[in-house]
Amino acid sequence: MATVTARTLPWYSPPRVAQAMRQARRYPLVPLAMLTFLLVIPAVLATQVAPHDPLKGALAKRLKPPAWQQGGTIEHPLGTDKVGRDILSRIIHGARVSLVVSLVAIFVGGALGTTLGLMSGYFGGWVDALLMRLVDISLSLPTILLALVLVAAVGPSFGTVIGVLVVLLWARYARLVRGETLAIKERDFIARARVAGASHTRIMARYIFPNVVNSLIVLATLQVGYVILLESALSFLGAGLPRPTPAWGLMIADGRELIVTAWWVSMFPGLAIMLTVLALNLLGDWLRDHFDPKLRHV
Amino acid sequence: MRPRLVSPALVLLLVALLFGLGTAPMSGSAQEAKGQRLVFASAGFDESNRFWVVARPDHLQYDPFLETLLEVDPKTGEYTPRLAEKWSASPDFKEWTFILRKGVQFHFGYGPFTARDVIHSHSMMMRPEATATLAGFWRQVEEVKAINDHEVVFRFKRPSTVMPYAASRAGDLRIVSKVQWDKEGLEGFEKRPAGTGSYRYVGRQPGLSVSFERVDNHWKGEKPAFKELVFRLAREESTRLALLLSGEAHIADLPRELQKDALKRGMKIYSSSFPVDWMTVYLGGQYYMPGDPAFKPDVAWTKKSVRQALNMAINRKELLNTVFAGKGSMTYVTGWSEKSEGFNPEWQHRFDKMYGYDPAKAKALLKEAGYGPGQLKFKILAFTEPGESEGPQVAEALGIYYKDIGVATEIEVLDWAKVREMFRKKAIQCCIWPNIISWRPSEEWIRTSYYSKSPNHHYENEFVDKHYDALTKSVKPDERQRIARTIADHLFEEFADIPLFWFANEVVANPKVVAEWVYPGLAAGRSTHFHLVRPPAK
Numbered sequence: 001m002a003t004v005t006a007r008t009l010p011w012y013s014p015p016r017v018a019q020a021m022r023q024a025r026r027y028p029l030v031p032l033a034m035l036t037f038l039l040v041i042p043a044v045l046a047t048q049v050a051p052h053d054p055l056k057g058a059l060a061k062r063l064k065p066p067a068w069q070q071g072g073t074i075e076h077p078l079g080t081d082k083v084g085r086d087i088l089s090r091i092i093h094g095a096r097v098s099l100v101v102s103l104v105a106i107f108v109g110g111a112l113g114t115t116l117g118l119m120s121g122y123f124g125g126w127v128d129a130l131l132m133r134l135v136d137i138s139l140s141l142p143t144i145l146l147a148l149v150l151v152a153a154v155g156p157s158f159g160t161v162i163g164v165l166v167v168l169l170w171a172r173y174a175r176l177v178r179g180e181t182l183a184i185k186e187r188d189f190i191a192r193a194r195v196a197g198a199s200h201t202r203i204m205a206r207y208i209f210p211n212v213v214n215s216l217i218v219l220a221t222l223q224v225g226y227v228i229l230l231e232s233a234l235s236f237l238g239a240g241l242p243r244p245t246p247a248w249g250l251m252i253a254d255g256r257e258l259i260v261t262a263w264w265v266s267m268f269p270g271l272a273i274m275l276t277v278l279a280l281n282l283l284g285d286w287l288r289d290h291f292d293p294k295l296r297h298v
Numbered sequence: 299m300r301p302r303l304v305s306p307a308l309v310l311l312l313v314a315l316l317f318g319l320g321t322a323p324m325s326g327s328a329q330e331a332k333g334q335r336l337v338f339a340s341a342g343f344d345e346s347n348r349f350w351v352v353a354r355p356d357h358l359q360y361d362p363f364l365e366t367l368l369e370v371d372p373k374t375g376e377y378t379p380r381l382a383e384k385w386s387a388s389p390d391f392k393e394w395t396f397i398l399r400k401g402v403q404f405h406f407g408y409g410p411f412t413a414r415d416v417i418h419s420h421s422m423m424m425r426p427e428a429t430a431t432l433a434g435f436w437r438q439v440e441e442v443k444a445i446n447d448h449e450v451v452f453r454f455k456r457p458s459t460v461m462p463y464a465a466s467r468a469g470d471l472r473i474v475s476k477v478q479w480d481k482e483g484l485e486g487f488e489k490r491p492a493g494t495g496s497y498r499y500v501g502r503q504p505g506l507s508v509s510f511e512r513v514d515n516h517w518k519g520e521k522p523a524f525k526e527l528v529f530r531l532a533r534e535e536s537t538r539l540a541l542l543l544s545g546e547a548h549i550a551d552l553p554r555e556l557q558k559d560a561l562k563r564g565m566k567i568y569s570s571s572f573p574v575d576w577m578t579v580y581l582g583g584q585y586y587m588p589g590d591p592a593f594k595p596d597v598a599w600t601k602k603s604v605r606q607a608l609n610m611a612i613n614r615k616e617l618l619n620t621v622f623a624g625k626g627s628m629t630y631v632t633g634w635s636e637k638s639e640g641f642n643p644e645w646q647h648r649f650d651k652m653y654g655y656d657p658a659k660a661k662a663l664l665k666e667a668g669y670g671p672g673q674l675k676f677k678i679l680a681f682t683e684p685g686e687s688e689g690p691q692v693a694e695a696l697g698i699y700y701k702d703i704g705v706a707t708e709i710e711v712l713d714w715a716k717v718r719e720m721f722r723k724k725a726i727q728c729c730i731w732p733n734i735i736s737w738r739p740s741e742e743w744i745r746t747s748y749y750s751k752s753p754n755h756h757y758e759n760e761f762v763d764k765h766y767d768a769l770t771k772s773v774k775p776d777e778r779q780r781i782a783r784t785i786a787d788h789l790f791e792e793f794a795d796i797p798l799f800w801f802a803n804e805v806v807a808n809p810k811v812v813a814e815w816v817y818p819g820l821a822a823g824r825s826t827h828f829h830l831v832r833p834p835a836k
Contacts, residue, residue, distance in 0.1 A: 055697075055698075055701055056698070056701060056702075057695075057698040058698070059613070059616045059617065059620040059621070059695060059698065060616060060620075062620055082555070082691060082694070083691075083694045083695050083697075083698050084698070085698075155710070156710065238711050242708045242709065242710055243693075243694065243697070243708065243709035243710075243711070244694065244697050244707070244708075244709060256534075256536055257534075257535045257536045257539075257553075257555065257556060258555070259536065260539075260559045261558065261559055
């Protein structure tokens with residue numbers, strides 16, 4: 001007897017949102033466009049694009065609503081915060097902050113994790129055991145709590161935030177690379193390289209590393225969103241970048257007391273975070289589908 | 299839902315929840331509160347039953363149950379009898395005699411209040427760990443002698459004219475039971491301190507609340523309208539607003555910014571009877587006593603012109619009208635009000651020229667001191683304490699003003715305890731910090747803030763020390779007036795710090811629960827006299 005499910009019924013059509021998400025994941029144009037407009041252009045051209053200096057305020061213009069609300073002006077399209085700074089300009093400059101923080105943290109954390117992962121997988125034995133226990137410890141630490149403790153100990157600054165994020169990120173790279181290295185090192189071309197007299201460093205750098213790059217790109221892309229969220233959370237909790245840096249998390253924190261009367265102060269940076277992370281996740285999905293041979297064949 | 303879509307969804311949920319706050323309906327617990335339970339949502343304090351280790355604003359937690367020798371009249375601000383019926387000073391102001399009230403019983407059956415309890419309470423202030431605001435003052439006492447059970451004499455090393463203030467509800471000498479201490483020691487005191495107030499201590503949940511219950515046979519006949527009193531701690535301003543609007547709290551300590559929201563929802567503001575607090579911005583690292591290793595000449599504001607520039611960069615009127623909703627008046631010299639010894643009416647006339655808003659002149663002064671645009675950078679520290687919610691906002695505003703004169707700033711929000719530790723250890727050369735401080739007599743103010751031997755180190759030099767020593771030895775009113783004015787004039791001329799505003803203490807209450815509340819604001823803890831909170835008539 002044939003099984004009848006909702007999908008086989010002639011009048012069934014998947015929800016529009018689900019369809020849209022599937023389409024967005026299938027074609028990278030949407031997330032790429034979102035990313036370009038939300039993150040890349042503002043980050044690169046912040047000084048040119050932003051209508052105002054993000055640090056300059058005027059108490060006389062404090063808490064101006066967005067342009068379309070009564071009392072709002074086109075001079076400050078998204079309104080002003082409690083010391084009269086332009087919200088739009090701060091969001092634009094905040095994109096640069098988010099991008100720089102996440103890229104630097106991912107690069108440093110990724111480099112460290114990849115190196116340790118390659119060593120762990122390639123050498124095996126006690127090196128593997130030691131490094132993997134370190135990874136286990138690192139992955140079991142409560143992220144936000146650890147970050148708060150570290151920031152409380154050394155004080156908030158750009159360097160501290162990067163340091164905290166690196167401590168939180170490296171283990172994922174190490175585990176991923178180690179797993180792939182374990183499989184790759186058993187393959188014939190590695191054995192041939194060894195017979196040809198290649199050193200351990202050369203084998204890891206020239207023969208194994210290129211084979212794990214695709215996975216690293218996917219992980220890094222997916223982590224940009226995670227890092228932006230983490231950095232925003234740290235800033236929101238006062239353990240991130242110092243004020244008056246135009247960081248999105250800080251902007252949300254600034255507005256949380258005013259949510260009833262001046263919702264725009266925290267709403268727009270919140271939307272910026274949400275859309276950016278969504279775009280990065282969609283892009284990450286697409287990259288994974290593209291680079292993963294199993295998924296590609298499906 | 300795919301795992302990676304969880305994060306954006308959480309952001310959406312957070313935003314939705316935040317908006318939900320704005321539409322939260324008021325609960326019906328206002329009715330429940332009538333005559334039963336009064337909840338005050340406070341920004342929090344240094345939680346401890348050891349009154350000898352906390353600062354004056356933190357005495358809010360003792361006000362309902364630990365009494366003092368003298369009262370501060372809620373309407374007139376005068377010092378009036380409390381546990382002491384009478385008091386007098388010797389002609390040289392070195393001896394103060396207090397006649398104690400008879401028939402006062404400590405809570406929990408620890409017996410009657412006597413001179414021994416006064417001596418014991420003072421001995422707490424002499425303990426090595428005592429860091430209370432007036433601990434330094436109490437250490438000047440050479441001897442506390444019981445003449446009999448109801449008469450006690452404080453003998454000072456030098457004249458003390460500020461004793462009534464220090465022994466009053468504005469000071470920090472809380473009277474506790476010697477019998478309890480002998481029986482149970484510090485452990486028992488920490489667990490359930492006995493006082494003599496019209497509320498007695500019930501307990502505290504660290505980080506959450508302190509609770510008290512009404513005493514039905516208070517010696518003075520004080521009869522609080524509410525059976526239970528709870529100080530609910532909520533560091534976040536929006537949380538305190540939410541507690542108030544939802545009916546979980548009936549009074550809340552809110553910044554003026556949020557008071558507007560509360561007023562729109564039918565809440566009412568209660569102000570202290572007097573303008574009692576001033577806000578000033580301290581400049582760290584002004585240690586000018588010769589040979590002080592903490593003095594760093596490269597700290598920009600060790601130059602007078604930089605101090606003047608930092609003053610002239612601020613548009614005080616704008617700051618007052620925006621951040622403080624126009625509720626306040628100008629301070630000309632930090633700590634000096636019209637009723638202070640040494641107040642000089644001339645300051646008002648000269649203030650605009652010397653301190654008034656003039657960014658162009660501020661820039662020129664900085665240039666003259668060797669700081670061109672972008673060459674001066676420092677940190678502004680911000681913190682909040684009960685009744686001091688505006689600190690971080692003022693810090694942000696200062697950053698805006700300083701940016702206009704080419705000075706870069708970074709704002710760091712810390713706990714008050716951390717900031718206090720930094721300036722007490724003279725490790726705050728990096729920073730400036732806005733602070734709200736309660737009024738106190740000039741001599742005591744100079745001692746705590748400017749005298750080099752005090753635990754706080756704000757601005758100290760030989761000139762202030764020399765004149766302060768002279769002030770402490772003087773008992774003639776005219777002479778004292780002259781000396782106090784000399785010190786205050788010096789601080790004015792030298793731009794010792796950045797004086798901003800005087801204002802009254804304000805709290806917001808639900809009028810369905812609180813119909814009347816008169817408190818002076820001068821008492822330690824600011825929002826005090828909870829026995830005078832009256833509910834609406836039924």
